[in-house]
Amino acid sequence: xxxxxxxxxxxxxxxxxxxxxDPSRLAILEVLxxxxxxxxxxxxxxxxxxxxxxxxxxxxxxxxxxVTRRQGKFxxxxxxxxxxxxxxxxxDELLAGIAKGVYECTRYTAEERGHG
Amino acid sequence: xxxxxxxxxxxxxxxxxxxxxDPSRLAILEVLxxxxxxxxxxxxxxxxxxxxxxxxxxxxxxxxxxVTRRQGKFxxxxxxxxxxxxxxxxxDELLAGIAKGVYECTRYTAEERGHG
DNA sequence: ATATAATATCATCAGATGCTGATATGATGA
DNA sequence: TCATCATATCAGCATCTGATGATATTATAT
Numbered sequence: 001x002x003x004x005x006x007x008x009x010x011x012x013x014x015x016x017x018x019x020x021x022d023p024s025r026l027a028i029l030e031v032l033x034x035x036x037x038x039x040x041x042x043x044x045x046x047x048x049x050x051x052x053x054x055x056x057x058x059x060x061x062x063x064x065x066x067v068t069r070r071q072g073k074f075x076x077x078x079x080x081x082x083x084x085x086x087x088x089x090x091x092d093e094l095l096a097g098i099a100k101g102v103y104e105c106t107r108y109t110a111e112e113r114g115h116g
Numbered sequence: 117x118x119x120x121x122x123x124x125x126x127x128x129x130x131x132x133x134x135x136x137x138d139p140s141r142l143a144i145l146e147v148l149x150x151x152x153x154x155x156x157x158x159x160x161x162x163x164x165x166x167x168x169x170x171x172x173x174x175x176x177x178x179x180x181x182x183v184t185r186r187q188g189k190f191x192x193x194x195x196x197x198x199x200x201x202x203x204x205x206x207x208d209e210l211l212a213g214i215a216k217g218v219y220e221c222t223r224y225t226a227e228e229r230g231h232g
Numbered sequence: 233a234t235a236t237a238a239t240a241t242c243a244t245c246a247g248a249t250g251c252t253g254a255t256a257t258g259a260t261g262a
Numbered sequence: 263t264c265a266t267c268a269t270a271t272c273a274g275c276a277t278c279t280g281a282t283g284a285t286a287t288t289a290t291a292t
Contacts, residue, residue: 010139010146016211017142021133022250023126030126039269052251054270064214073259073268083210090206094199095132098180138280155239168281170240189238189289 019063020091024048025056032066033085036078135179136204140164141172148182149201152194 019025024046031037031045043053057077060066067080079085135141140162147153147161159169173193176182183196195201 006139006143010142013142013207013211014137014139016207016214017133017136018249021130021137023122023130024250026126026129026133027122040267049252050269051253051271055250058270064211070259075269081210081213083206083213087203087206087210090199090203091129091132094197094203095129095180097197097199098132134279140280156237165282166239167241167283171280174240186289191239 016063019060019065020088022056024052025060026088028053028056028060029065029079029084029088032077032079033088036069036076038074038076040074042077132179135176135181136207138172140168141176142204144169144172144176145181145195145200145204148193148195149204152185152192154190154192156190158193 020029027046027048028042031042037045039050039053039057042048042057043050046053048056057066061068061077064080065084066077069076069078136145143162143164144158147158153161155166155169155173158164158173159166162169164172173182177184177193180196181200182193185192185194
């Protein structure tokens with residue numbers, strides 16, 4: 001695939017957005033909007049498996065979307081910046097205004113779509 | 117993979133964000149910030165191949181990030197909403213403040229990282 | 233109709249991604 | 263020390279994704 005013909009910026013930005021580009025991670029970000037939670041609390045709140053959550057949290061952390069703090073044997077995760085929420089909200093707004101077409105952005109080769 | 121244990125919302129939002137989660141698409145969005153362009157102009161401006169651009173444009177359109185209008189044999193693409201730019205700018209800001217950790221969000225299993 | 237320019241679609245394939253289950257690490261308490 | 267809870271990491275896999283090159287479509291002009 002190669003894909004390295006871009007200024008570092010686009011690669012970086014793309015990775016950043018990929019943090020938001022998965023339903024499991026969005027679910028995690030959502031539950032974290034209520035404040036810091038431990039991994040097992042996140043597991044309970046989302047219904048995902050422990051290793052799955054752990055992997056996604058690592059991703060979110062690498063993307064800079066969450067930060068951690070240890071407390072005894074617990075590790076608390078929380079949103080790293082209020083702008084993370086802001087970005088989610090802005091996306092929600094935009095999406096609400098668009099809504100129609102996002103059914104299938106998959107495969108980015110857009111076959112016939114737009115009906116159940 | 118299956119992955120359908122989520123309220124439609126997260127799936128939708130994830131797809132929406134995926135529109136932003138690729139360097140080629142970010143490059144396209146960037147050149148479109150200057151206003152509407154035809155496909156071939158976008159091809160020239162980005163250096164990507166025609167079919168590649170065309171595929172990405174289809175994706176961006178499905179995600180609602182761009183809209184099109186035909187003029188003769190040309191098709192003009194442009195950003196669908198000023199909030200698309202706004203979202204990009206907000207992401208830029210956030211990313212600038214974070215910057216450090218986004219080197220490797222790939223594989224989301226976070227091996228040892230953070231050094232060239 | 234033919235030729236040509238602009239754009240879209242298709243098949244294919246390498247590589248990335250996310251999930252699961254098992255195992256490893258780390259902290260706490262007996 | 264051992265047992266246990268909390269979390270992280272790993273291997274394997276099925277799938278998704280993006281790039282390429284070839285072909286199809288659409289519009290214009292002759």
